[in-house]
Amino acid sequence: MKYVLPGGTGQVGGHLRRALVASGHDVVVLSRHPETLEPGVRHVVWDGRTLGPWAGEVDGADVVVNLAGRTVSCRYTDRNLRQMMDSRVGSTRVVGEAIARAADPPAVWLQMSTATIYADARSRPGEPAHDEATGVIGGEEHDVPLYWEYSVRIARRWEETQAAASTPRTRRVALRAAMVMTPDRGGVFDYLLGFARLGLGGPVAGGRQWVSWLHGDDLVRAVEFLVAHEEIEGPVNLAAPGPVRQRDLMRTLRRAWGRRVGLPATRFMAEVGAFALRTDTELLLKSRRVVPGRLLDAGFTFTHPTWEGAAADLVADVRRRRSAGASRPE
Numbered sequence: 575m576k577y578v579l580p581g582g583t584g585q586v587g588g589h590l591r592r593a594l595v596a597s598g599h600d601v602v603v604l605s606r607h608p609e610t611l612e613p614g615v616r617h618v619v620w621d622g623r624t625l626g627p628w629a630g631e632v633d634g635a636d637v638v639v640n641l642a643g644r645t646v647s648c649r650y651t652d653r654n655l656r657q658m659m660d661s662r663v664g665s666t667r668v669v670g671e672a673i674a675r676a677a678d679p680p681a682v683w684l685q686m687s688t689a690t691i692y693a694d695a696r697s698r699p700g701e702p703a704h705d706e707a708t709g710v711i712g713g714e715e716h717d718v719p720l721y722w723e724y725s726v727r728i729a730r731r732w733e734e735t736q737a738a739a740s741t742p743r744t745r746r747v748a749l750r751a752a753m754v755m756t757p758d759r760g761g762v763f764d765y766l767l768g769f770a771r772l773g774l775g776g777p778v779a780g781g782r783q784w785v786s787w788l789h790g791d792d793l794v795r796a797v798e799f800l801v802a803h804e805e806i807e808g809p810v811n812l813a814a815p816g817p818v819r820q821r822d823l824m825r826t827l828r829r830a831w832g833r834r835v836g837l838p839a840t841r842f843m844a845e846v847g848a849f850a851l852r853t854d855t856e857l858l859l860k861s862r863r864v865v866p867g868r869l870l871d872a873g874f875t876f877t878h879p880t881w882e883g884a885a886a887d888l889v890a891d892v893r894r895r896r897s898a899g900a901s902r903p904e
């Protein structure tokens with residue numbers, strides 16, 4: 575099949591495009607910068623905002639998976655928040671326009687969204703998990719920083735933009751993805767493992783906040799599953815069925831690496847740490863308890879349903895890569 579991946583140069587895109595190529599698919603990445611990617615991946619330039627020759631790649635493609643958006647791993651300044659919103663809404667709108675104009679539109683358009691769309695888990699008594707049917711969209715919680723509401727607003731506008739596109743011949747799915755864990759450098763798992771290795775990966779602000787996560791290989795399998803399942807439309811949670819509390823997430827990761835001790839961090843320390851990393855505390859402190867209701871109902875099985883298994887697999891992969899790198903001649 576021909577897959578077009580707008581924003582396919584990032585962490586998720588890298589993992590997805592390599593897997594798709596390995597499965598024999600024809601993969602085209604849309605990016606703002608000309609770049610050489612792996613053999614088998616074609617690279618086409620777009621600006622993420624306006625129609626151009628790139629739209630010809632969408633015409634006749636089988637699948638579009640739009641991953642474009644300014645990274646959320648940054649300080650939430652007004653400027654960055656605006657760019658986070660504009661890059662997601664703008665790229666989604668223009669992908670929709672390209673599909674609407676195509677003579678031979680793709681059968682399915684998978685659009686990245688985020689599990690952050692749901693309310694902080696602590697806002698509901700008993701902290702029930704959010705699935706697509708019973709989950710509560712965020713933005714109205716008490717006792718959470720006001721600007722967290724903006725992240726929810728971005729997610730809502732992102733999904734609304736896809737839903738508003740005029741693409742009657744193309745099935746649309748919004749991927750409410752949790753943190754995608756891959757062994758690649760610079761990804762979220764790389765950061766978490768870095769903390770664990772330094773003995774810094776203890777509970778943050780008590781560590782009771784839920785973390786929803788997904789092994790990168792299950793993301794790839796979920797994408798292929800959603801492409802194949804023509805009856806599935808609308809929002810779909812992409813999260814492993816076993817979300818964990820932050821302190822357990824880090825404890826398991828330390829064990830998987832063979833490190834016993836993890837220093838606890840107060841909320842204040844999390845703020846300092848987040849500042850040093852040039853990221854925002856929402857990523858560390860918001861409680862996200864999201865489960866894959868629709869995927870499980872449709873019969874999807876996870877290769878890595880538990881964090882214990884996923885962490886062990888990812889650590890082994892990182893170790894393998896490092897020793898292969900170390901033994902490679904200069």
Ligand SMILES: NC(=O)c1ccc[n+]([C@@H]2O[C@H](COP(=O)([O-])OP(=O)(O)OC[C@H]3O[C@@H](n4cnc5c(N)ncnc54)[C@H](OP(=O)(O)O)[C@@H]3O)[C@@H](O)[C@H]2O)c1
Nearest residue numbers: 581583584585586605606622642643644645661751753754
């Ligand atoms: N990683 C996760 O755990 C996770 C979880 C939930 C949702 N998501 C969402 O999934 C998408 C992909 O995630 P990721 O981690 O792969 O992100 P990423 O590494 O930041 O990559 C996103 C890509 O978007 C493109 N981009 C950045 N700014 C842009 C702009 N202003 N206009 C158009 N394109 C722009 C970039 O491609 P070029 O520079 O090549 O143009 C970049 O490679 C993001 O939208 C993210 O919010 C990610």
